[in-house]
Amino acid sequence: xxxxxxxxxxxxxxxxxxxxxxxxxxxxxxxxxxxxxxxxxxxxxxxxxxxxxxxxxxxxxxxxxxxxxxxxxxxxxxxxxxxxxxxxxxxxxxxxxxxxxxxxxxxxxxxxxxxxxxxxxxxxxxxxxxxxxxxxxxxxxxxxxxxxxxxxxxxxxxxxxxxxxxxxxxxxxxxxxxxxxxxxxxxxxxxxxxxxxxxxxxxxxxxxxxxxxxxxxxxxxxxxxxxxxxxxxxxxxxxxxxxxxxxxxxxxxxxxxxxxxxxxxxxxxxxxxxxxxxxxxxxxxxxxxxxxxxxxxxxxxxxxxxxxxxxxxxxxxxxxxxxxxxxxxxxxxxxxxxxxxxxxxxxxxxxxxxxxxxxxxxxxxxx
Amino acid sequence: xxxxxxxxxxxxxxxxxxxxxxxxxxxxxxxxxxxxxxxxxxxxxxxxxxxxxxxxxxxxxxxxxxxxxxxxxxxxxxxxxxxxxxxxxxxxxxxxxxxxxxxxxxxxxxxxxxxxxxxxxxxxxxxxxxxxxxxxxxxxxxxxxxxxxxxxxxxxxxxxxxxxxxxxxxxxxxxxxxxxxxxxxxxxxxxxxxxxxxxxxxxxxxxxxxxxxxxxxxxxxxxxxxxxxxxxxxxxxxxxxxxxxxxxxxxxxxxxxxxxxxxxxxxxxxxxxxxxxxxxxxxxxxxxxxxxxxxxxxxxxxxxxxxxxxxxxxxxxxxxxxxxxxxxxxxxxxxxxxxxxxxxxxxxxxxxxxxxxxxxxxxxxxxxxxx
Numbered sequence: 001x002x003x004x005x006x007x008x009x010x011x012x013x014x015x016x017x018x019x020x021x022x023x024x025x026x027x028x029x030x031x032x033x034x035x036x037x038x039x040x041x042x043x044x045x046x047x048x049x050x051x052x053x054x055x056x057x058x059x060x061x062x063x064x065x066x067x068x069x070x071x072x073x074x075x076x077x078x079x080x081x082x083x084x085x086x087x088x089x090x091x092x093x094x095x096x097x098x099x100x101x102x103x104x105x106x107x108x109x110x111x112x113x114x115x116x117x118x119x120x121x122x123x124x125x126x127x128x129x130x131x132x133x134x135x136x137x138x139x140x141x142x143x144x145x146x147x148x149x150x151x152x153x154x155x156x157x158x159x160x161x162x163x164x165x166x167x168x169x170x171x172x173x174x175x176x177x178x179x180x181x182x183x184x185x186x187x188x189x190x191x192x193x194x195x196x197x198x199x200x201x202x203x204x205x206x207x208x209x210x211x212x213x214x215x216x217x218x219x220x221x222x223x224x225x226x227x228x229x230x231x232x233x234x235x236x237x238x239x240x241x242x243x244x245x246x247x248x249x250x251x252x253x254x255x256x257x258x259x260x261x262x263x264x265x266x267x268x269x270x271x272x273x274x275x276x277x278x279x280x281x282x283x284x285x286x287x288x289x290x291x292x293x294x295x296x297x298x299x300x301x302x303x304x305x306x307x308x309x310x311x312x313x314x315x316x317x318x319x320x321x322x323x324x325x326x327x328x329x330x331x332x333x334x335x336x337x338x339x340x341x342x343x344x345x346x347x348x349x350x351x352x353x354x355x356x357x358x359x360x361x362x363x364x365x366x367x
Numbered sequence: 368x369x370x371x372x373x374x375x376x377x378x379x380x381x382x383x384x385x386x387x388x389x390x391x392x393x394x395x396x397x398x399x400x401x402x403x404x405x406x407x408x409x410x411x412x413x414x415x416x417x418x419x420x421x422x423x424x425x426x427x428x429x430x431x432x433x434x435x436x437x438x439x440x441x442x443x444x445x446x447x448x449x450x451x452x453x454x455x456x457x458x459x460x461x462x463x464x465x466x467x468x469x470x471x472x473x474x475x476x477x478x479x480x481x482x483x484x485x486x487x488x489x490x491x492x493x494x495x496x497x498x499x500x501x502x503x504x505x506x507x508x509x510x511x512x513x514x515x516x517x518x519x520x521x522x523x524x525x526x527x528x529x530x531x532x533x534x535x536x537x538x539x540x541x542x543x544x545x546x547x548x549x550x551x552x553x554x555x556x557x558x559x560x561x562x563x564x565x566x567x568x569x570x571x572x573x574x575x576x577x578x579x580x581x582x583x584x585x586x587x588x589x590x591x592x593x594x595x596x597x598x599x600x601x602x603x604x605x606x607x608x609x610x611x612x613x614x615x616x617x618x619x620x621x622x623x624x625x626x627x628x629x630x631x632x633x634x635x636x637x638x639x640x641x642x643x644x645x646x647x648x649x650x651x652x653x654x655x656x657x658x659x660x661x662x663x664x665x666x667x668x669x670x671x672x673x674x675x676x677x678x679x680x681x682x683x684x685x686x687x688x689x690x691x692x693x694x695x696x697x698x699x700x701x702x703x704x705x706x707x708x709x710x711x712x713x714x715x716x717x718x719x720x721x722x723x724x725x726x727x728x729x730x731x732x733x734x735x736x737x738x
Contacts, residue, residue, distance in 0.1 A: 021646070025654045033662065040681040041666060043499070047675040089532055091709055092699070095675075105525070114525050122531035123702045125542040126413050127673055132529045133503055143525045155478060155517040156434065158468075158488045158509050160502070163459060165492030173495035185657070193650055278391065280649045281562045285395035288554070292399070293406050301671060303496045305419075305465070306412040325462045332493040336460040 004212055008220025009227075016194070016228065030182045030232050031239050037178045038244050042170035045130040050074040051094040053081035058104035061116075064135075064142045065098065073134055089121050096120045096131050109147065164332040171244040176327040177300035179236050180320055183259070184266045184294070187229035189287045191270030195221055196283040199274075214362055218355075222267050229263035240331075250335030258330065258340065261347040262323040268354035269319070275361040294320045322346050374581050378589025382563070386593055396559060400551040400601040404608050407547055413539045415500040420444040421458035421467040423451060428475035430516050434486060437512040438468065443504050456489065465491045466501055478517060533702040540613050545701040546670040548605045548628065549693045555598045556632055557660030560639025561652040564590060568647035583733045591636045598632050609701075618704025627696040627710075627717060634689040634721040635660065637728040644731050664690040689724075692717040 017023050050068055054061040068074045077094045085097035099117040101108045108114035118135055122128035144151055165172045198204040198221070207217050233256070240246040248255070273290065277283035296302065297311055298320035304312060315321045322343045329335055329343075386393055420438055424431050438444045447464060449455050455467040467489040478484035488505060490498050513519040534541045567573045567590075576586055609615045617624075638660060646652040666672060667681070668690035674682055685691045692713040699705040699713075707714065 019648070019651065021651050022654075025651065025658075029654070029658055033658070036681075037666060040677045041672045042676050043496075043672065044676050045673075086532075090703055090705065092703075092705075109524055112524075113522070116525050116527050118527050118529040120529060120531050122534040122537060123542065123698050124673055125534065125537050125539050127675075128531055128534070128537060129413075129503070130499075132527075132531075136527050136529075139525055139527055140523065147524060149524070152519075152521045153483060154509060154513045155481075155483060155519050156509060156513045157483050157485045158505055159485050160488045160490065160505055162490045162492040162498060162502075165495070165498075168492060168495055168498060170495060172493070189653065190650070193653065197650070278389075279566075280653075281559075281566065282389070282391050282395065284558070284562065284649075284653050285392060285399065288558075289395055289399055289402065292403055296406055297410055299494070299496075301496065302411050302413075303415055303494070305417045305497065306415055307410045311406075311410050328493040329460075329462065333460055336457075339461050 002216065004216050005220050005223070008216070009224050012194070012221065012224035013227070016190070016224065026186065026228065027232065027235060030186065030236055033182060034175065034178050034236055034239050035243060038171045038175050038240075041174055043126055044170060045073050045127055045134065048074050048096055048127070048131055049077045049094045050096050050098070050135075051077040051079055051083075051085060051088060052098040052100075054100070055104045058100060058106045060109060060143060060146050061098065061100050061105040063146060064105075064116075064139050067138050067142050068135065071134070071138065073131075085119055089119060092121075094121075095127075096135070098135070109143070169245075172246055172332060175240045175244050175246050176331055177298075177324060179240065180262070180298070180324045180327060181295055181300060182236065183229060183232065183263060184320055184323075185291060186232065187225055187263050187266035188270040188273075188291065189284060190228065191222060191225040191267045192274040192277065192283040192287050193280050194225070195271060195274035196277045196280050199277075200279045214359070218271065218358065218362060222271055225267045225270070226260075226263050229266065230260060233259045233263075246331060248331055249333065250330035250340075254335050254340055255327075255330050258323065258326045258344055258347075261344050261351065262319060262326075265319045265347050265351040265354070268351040268358065271358045272354045272361075275358055294318050297321070298324050300324055317350075319347055319350050370582060370584050375585040375588040375592070378576075378581060378586055379592040380589075382590055382593045385563075386597075396555060396597060397601070399554060400604060403551060403554075404544070404547060404605055407543050408540055408608070408613050411539055411543050413500075413542075414537070415497050416443055418444050418466060418497060418501060419447055419464040421447050421449045421455045421464040422470075423449050423455040423468070424470045425452070425472040426470050426474040430475040430478055430484070431470045431486075433516045434470060434474075434512050435468070437508055437515060441504065441508055441511070443501075459489060459491045465494065465497050541615050541702060542698075543671070544605075544609045544613055544615050545697040546668070546694045547609075548602055548697055549631070549668060549690050550664055550670060551601050551605055552598050552628070552632055553635060553660050553664035553690060555601050556594060556635035557639045557642070557656045558653070559597070560591060560594050560636050561642040561646075561656040562649050563594065564640055564643035565646060565649045565652035568643065569649060584729065587640065587729060587732060591640065594639075595632060595636060598636075599628075602628055602632075615701060617701050619700030620706065623707045623710070624696065624700040627693055627700075627714065630714075630717045630721045631689050631693040634717070634724045637721070637724040641724070641728040641731060644728070644735055663688050667691070668694045670694055686716065687720065689717055689720045692720070 052061060052065045054065060069076045079088050079093055085099060088094045089097060097119045099119065101114055105114055105116060116139060120128045120131050241248060273286045274283050277286050297315045297318055304315050326340060326343045329339055422435055424435060435446060439446045449458055452469050455469050458464040459467050469487040474484050474486060490501055492498055531537055610617060642652050642655050646655055667685050667688060674685055695713045696710055699710055
C-alpha cells in the first residue's frame with residue numbers, strides 16, 4: 001500500500017467518524033434495526049379477532065370457537081351475539097366470523113352434513129388465506145371429535161419434512177435478509193454521497209491537480225468504505241447468532257469472503273452512481289433508485305419464483321439476490337461449495353464491471 | 368413583523384427554481400414513485416407458483432407416475448426429475464429446487480396390498496416465504512392424489528364455505544397498492560425535505576436568510592411548499608395508476624382519503640424539517656431520514672407485515688407512526704369503502720401526531736433562527 005493510499009484511508013475514516021452522530025448511526029443503528037426487525041416482523045398469523053354466535057345448545061360450534069381461541073392464532077371478540085357480522089367486519093371490530101346454518105351447526109349435523117360459513121376480512125391477502133386454512137383444520141378436527149368419527153386413513157400419504165429450519169422460525173428467514181439490506185444501504189449510499197460531496201465542495205478538482213493517480217483517488221475514496229462496511233459484519237452477525245439463535249452451519253471464513261465480495265460490489269456500485277451525480281442529493285436519490293428494486297426483487301420478502309420473467313432476469317443481475325442466497329446457504333445449509341463459489345464469482349464480476357465503468361467515466365470527466 | 372404570504376412565496380419561488388434547475392433530481396424524484404409502483408405492482412404475488420420440485424421415482428409404476436403428475440398439474444410445481452435419492456437431497460442444497468419428492472420402490476406394491484403408501488417430501492426451510500404456502504398445498508395435493516389413484520374420497524360432515532370480504536379474489540395487488548401511497552410520500556416528503564433544508568444549513572445560506580426581513584415561519588412555508596406539491600403529484604400519480612393499470616377498486620370517499628393524505632404529508636414534511644434542523648448535515652440527515660421515516664413506513668406501518676402479528680410492545684410503538692394510520696385509512700378507503708365516521712380513530716391519531724410534529728419542527732426551527 002502506498003503512502004498516498006494510507007493518507008487517504010486515514011483522512012476518510014477520520015472524516016466519516018469525526019461526527020459522533022455518524023459513529024452512532026454507523027454502528028449502533030444496524031444493530032438496533034436488526035433487533036427490531038428480527039423481533040417485530042413476521043407474516044405469522046396471530047391475534048385475529050374471531051367472532052361467532054353459538055346458540056346455547058349449539059355445542060359443536062361452541063367447541064370450534066373454544067378450540068380456535070385456545071390456539072394462539074385467534075382472540076375472542078367481545079361484540080354482542082346479536083350484532084351483524086358484516087357490519088362488525090366493515091367497522092373493523094372483528095377480523096373473521098363463523099356463521100352457522102339456521103338452527104345451529106349441531107342440529108344440522110344431526111340431520112347429516114352441514115355448511116358452516118366463514119367470513120374473513122381479506123384486505124390482507126396472506127392473513128386471510130391462513131385464517132381460512134387454520135379454521136378449516138380446527139373445524140374438521142372438532143367435528144370428528146364431537147361426532148366420534150375416526151378419520152379414515154388415506155391410502156397415499158406424504159411424509160413431509162422441512163429441512164434446515166424445521167420449526168419455521170421467522171427470524172432464521174428475516175435476519176439474513178435484514179443483514180443484506182443494512183449492509184448494502186450503508187456501504188452504497190455512504191460511498192456515493194462522500195464522493196459527490198468532494199465534487200460539490202470542489203475538492204475533487206484539487207485532488208486532480210495533486211500528484212496522485214486516478215486509481216489512487218478512487219481506491220483511496222472507496223477502500224475506507226469497504227472497511228466501514230466490513231466492520232459492521234461481526235456486529236450484525238453477533239446479534240444474529242446470540243440474539244436470535246440463527247445457526248452458522250457453514251464456515252465463518254467463507255461467510256467473511258462472501259461478505260467482503262458483497263461490500264466491494266456495493267461500494268463499486270456506489271462509486272458508479274457518484275460518477276453520474278452532481279450533488280449529494282442526486283447521489284442519494286440515485287442510490288435509492290437502485291436500492292429499492294434491488295431489495296424488493298432480491299427474494300428478501302417476496303419469493304422470486306412468483307415474479308414475471310422480466311423481473312426474474314433482473315433479479316439475476318441484482319447483487320442482493322446473490323448475497324442473500326449466499327447468506328441463507330452458508331448460515332442454514334452449511335454452504336455447498338459449488339453454489340458458494342459460483343455466487344461469489346457473480347458478485348466479484350459485478351464489482352469488477354462497476355469499477356471498470358467508473359474508471360472510464362472518471363477518466364472522461366476528470367481529464 | 369407578521370407573516371406575509373408574499374415573502375413565503377418568494378422563498379418558495381427560489382426553491383422551485385432550485386428544483387427545476389436540476390432536472391436530474393426532478394427526474395429521480397418523479398422516477399422513484401413510478402418505479403416503485405411498477406415494481407410493487409408486478410413483482411409482489413403472495414400466491415406462490417412455479418416451485419421447482421426435484422423428483423426421484425424409485426418405483427416407476429403407473430401409481431408413482433400419477434403422484435408426480437398430480438404435483439405437476441396442480442399449477443404450483445414444476446417437476447425436475449433427478450437420478451438418485453441423494454440427488455433429490457442435494458438439489459435442495461443449491462437454490463434452484465425448493466422441494467424434493469422421493470417415491471420409494473414399494474409404493475405401488477403397498478398401495479395394492481392395502482397398506483398406506485408413503486412418499487417422502489422434503490422442503491427447503493431456508494426460505495419461509497415459499498415453505499408456508501407449500502405446506503398449505505401439500506394437504507390438498509394428498510387428497511387429490513388419493514382420490515385419483517385410489518378412488519379414496521371420504522365424506523366430510525361439515526364443509527366450510529369461506530367468503531373473502533373486500534377482496535374476494537384474494538388479489539395480492541389489491542392488498543399492496545393502496546399502501547404504496549404511504550411509502551412513496553414518505554420518500555419524497557421526509558428524504559427530500561431533510562436534504563434540501565440540510566443543504567441550506569451546510570452552505571451557510573440559512574444564516575444569510577436570517578439577516579433578511581424574512582420571518583422563520585415564512586421560510587418554513589416557502590421551503591416546504593414545493594416539496595408538498597411534489598408529494599401531492601406523486602400521490603395523484605399513484606392513485607391514477609392504481610385505478611387504471613392495476614384496476615384496484617376505490618370504494619370510499621376521495622375527499623376523506625385526500626384529507627388523510629394531506630395530514631400525513633404535513634406530518635412528514637415537518638419531520639423532514641425537524642431532521643434537517645437537528646442534523647444540519649446532508650449525510651447525517653439522510654441516515655436519520657431513512658431510519659426514522661423510510662424504513663418504519665415500509666416495515667412497521669402494516670404495509671406488508673401485519674401489526675397484529677407483532678409483539679405487544681411493537682403494537683404500541685407503531686402507534687406513534689403516522690404511516691401506520693394512513694395505511695389503515697388507505698386500505699379502508701380503497702377496499703372497504705369506510706366512511707369518515709368509521710375511521711375516526713386513525714384520523715384522530717393522525718391529526719394528533721401531525722400537530723405534535725408540526726409544532727416541534729416549527730419551535731425548534733424558530734428557536735434556532737431567532738437571535
